[in-house]
Amino acid sequence: MQSSRTASIAGIAKRTNVRYLILLMIFIITTLNYADRATLSITGSAMRSEFGFDAIRMGYIFSAFSWAYVLSQLPAGWLLDRFGARRMYGASIFLWSLFTLLQSSIGLAGSAGAAVIALFVLRFAMGMAEAPAFPANAKVVASWFPTAERGTASAIFNSAQYFAAVIFTPLMAWITHSFGWQNVYLVMGVTGIVLALTWLKVMKNPSDHPRVNKAELEHIENGGGLIHPQRKTAYADAASPGTWFYVRQLMSNRMLLGVYLAQYCINVLTYFFLTWFPIYLVQARGMTILQAGLTASLPAICGFTGGVLGGVFSDALIRRGHSLTIARKVPIVGGMLLSVCIIGCNYVTADWLVVALMSLAFFGKGIGALGWAVVADTSPKEAIGLSGSIFNMFGNIAGIVTPIVIGYLVAKTGSFNGALVFVGINALLTVFSYLVIVKKIERVELRAPLVAGTNV
Numbered sequence: 333m334q335s336s337r338t339a340s341i342a343g344i345a346k347r348t349n350v351r352y353l354i355l356l357m358i359f360i361i362t363t364l365n366y367a368d369r370a371t372l373s374i375t376g377s378a379m380r381s382e383f384g385f386d387a388i389r390m391g392y393i394f395s396a397f398s399w400a401y402v403l404s405q406l407p408a409g410w411l412l413d414r415f416g417a418r419r420m421y422g423a424s425i426f427l428w429s430l431f432t433l434l435q436s437s438i439g440l441a442g443s444a445g446a447a448v449i450a451l452f453v454l455r456f457a458m459g460m461a462e463a464p465a466f467p468a469n470a471k472v473v474a475s476w477f478p479t480a481e482r483g484t485a486s487a488i489f490n491s492a493q494y495f496a497a498v499i500f501t502p503l504m505a506w507i508t509h510s511f512g513w514q515n516v517y518l519v520m521g522v523t524g525i526v527l528a529l530t531w532l533k534v535m536k537n538p539s540d541h542p543r544v545n546k547a548e549l550e551h552i553e554n555g556g557g558l559i560h561p562q563r564k565t566a567y568a569d570a571a572s573p574g575t576w577f578y579v580r581q582l583m584s585n586r587m588l589l590g591v592y593l594a595q596y597c598i599n600v601l602t603y604f605f606l607t608w609f610p611i612y613l614v615q616a617r618g619m620t621i622l623q624a625g626l627t628a629s630l631p632a633i634c635g636f637t638g639g640v641l642g643g644v645f646s647d648a649l650i651r652r653g654h655s656l657t658i659a660r661k662v663p664i665v666g667g668m669l670l671s672v673c674i675i676g677c678n679y680v681t682a683d684w685l686v687v688a689l690m691s692l693a694f695f696g697k698g699i700g701a702l703g704w705a706v707v708a709d710t711s712p713k714e715a716i717g718l719s720g721s722i723f724n725m726f727g728n729i730a731g732i733v734t735p736i737v738i739g740y741l742v743a744k745t746g747s748f749n750g751a752l753v754f755v756g757i758n759a760l761l762t763v764f765s766y767l768v769i770v771k772k773i774e775r776v777e778l779r780a781p782l783v784a785g786t787n788v
Contacts, residue, residue: 333748337679340630346539346545347551348548350544351476351548351708352483353706354534354535355476355488356483356533357535358368358472359488359495360492361425361488362422363457364498365496366496366501368429368462368533370497370504371520372393372451373434373718374501374508374516375504375517375569379438379513383444384444385446393448393451393455395774396458397455397462398728401462401463401731402729403460404459404460405463405615405722405724405725405728406579406718406721406722407468408463408464409715409717409719410662412717412718413714413715413716417535418531418536420468421472422526422535424462424464425524425525426524426526426528426529427457427461428458428465429523429527431521432458432521433518433521435517436516436517436521437508438450455674458722463723466786467717468702469721471717471720473489473708476552477557478552478554478555478556478557479555479556479649479650480647481653482556482647482705482708482709483642483643483659484646486702486704486705487639488638488645488647489704490701491635494639494694494698495636497628497629498633501629503571505528506518537560538559538767539559547715552594578712579722581779582715582719582776582778582781583722586771587773588722588723589769590600590705590766592648592726593761593764594761596696596727597758597765598700598727598728599730599731599734600734601671601693602728602730602732604699605628605631605632606722608656608742608748609690613627615748619683627667627687627739630687630691631687631689631693631694634691634692638667638701642664642701643702645663645699646659646663646702648706651668657773660702660709663700663774664766665763667697667761668696668697668700668760669678669702670693670699672756672760673696674693674755674756674759675756677690678749678752693759697759706725707719707720710772710773710774712775712777712778714778737754738749741754753783776786
């Protein structure tokens with residue numbers, strides 16, 4: 333008995349931990365991903381001064397990324413399942429970084445009109461290129477991490493969105509102020525291209541990675557990790573009819589529909605903080621732009637902290653013997669209920685209370701942002717990329733809807749009170765989705781087409 337226990341301990345001690353290197357890579361990539369999305373919000377003021385963009389033109393340019401990002405999700409998911417995360421993610425990083433780099437040359441357009449068109453096209457192309465990123469993250473986590481570690485891994489890469497706001501926002505602002513807006517796009521573009529090459533060198537499937545030993549491979553596989561690439565299916569071999577046959581199954585699954593709806597509602601909070609929050613601080617709370625910039629980083633820090641803690645707590649519940657359903661739903665429901673406190677900002681006057689309530693709301697949103705872990709837990713093995721893309725498509729529709737709805741509410745009422753209620757209601761809808769629509773959380777099994785390559 334004792335010798336067996338000693339041997340077991342020795343085996344565990346010798347286990348490699350290459351999966352954490354892979355997690356570090358997707359965390360860094362996701363941080364860059366969100367930083368590249370934010371480049372225009374940092375450089376926009378300087379570019380408006382140089383080219384004379386008005387607010388309407390800037391609005392169209394801002395919208396270009398989200399439209400392309402949403403429309404490209406299904407094709408990106410099919411490509412991920414067809415060609416694998418390593419090649420598709422590498423191509424995605426390289427292309428979005430190239431389009432970022434090209435934005436440094438907008439000044440050569442010659443006129444304000446030409447600059448608007450060029451910037452719109454490049455932002456649209458960026459949105460298309462970034463479409464595979466988050467579904468690829470989910471696919472990588474499903475392959476490299478056992479179920480009991482997946483919540484933490486997903487929470488860590490998802491928390492990179494907050495980390496990007498804390499690290500890159502002041503860095504890009506400093507580059508713009510000191511060296512000009514063009515250099516922001518040069519630095520970010522070159523950094524991304526180097527990162528794409530690094531990804532291709534480091535990333536492999538767990539079963540093919542030379543640095544992964546047998547103990548780590550068994551740890552991943554025995555815990556539910558999908559260490560082997562899936563065999564080709566009718567879905568992987570052709571976009572039609574297989575893809576749409578599987579899309580219909582995914583979209584008719586009650587559990588997945590609840591998960592998709594919840595991600596849309598969660599992202600309403602995300603896009604409020606990414607778009608209107610600094611404006612709220614300036615217009616409704618009378619802060620200066622500098623004060624608003626510094627204040628906006630506090631909820632981001634709280635969101636990052638909550639995001640990591642939510643994943644750790646969820647995985648701890650699994651290790652203590654709780655079901656996957658309980659382990660995922662408890663932090664999601666608890667975190668989103670905490671986010672409802674954002675409505676309380678309508679009833680306080682002190683700035684420090686507003687900041688405290690916003691930070692608490694974003695902390696709760698971070699705890700509850702386990703949607704990507706749920707995607708990795710529930711997606712069919714042969715269509716993880718496709719399921720993740722549908723999930724991401726639903727989530728990022730909020731990036732189109734939220735700024736418009738809040739803008740309409742503010743314009744009609746002259747205050748942000750209705751906007752904060754709108755955000756809080758979406759937090760409650762997330763709770764409704766997981767408690768009422770989503771029942772048991774489990775992996776979905778898909779039916780294959782009756783005859784491969786024919787319409788069904």
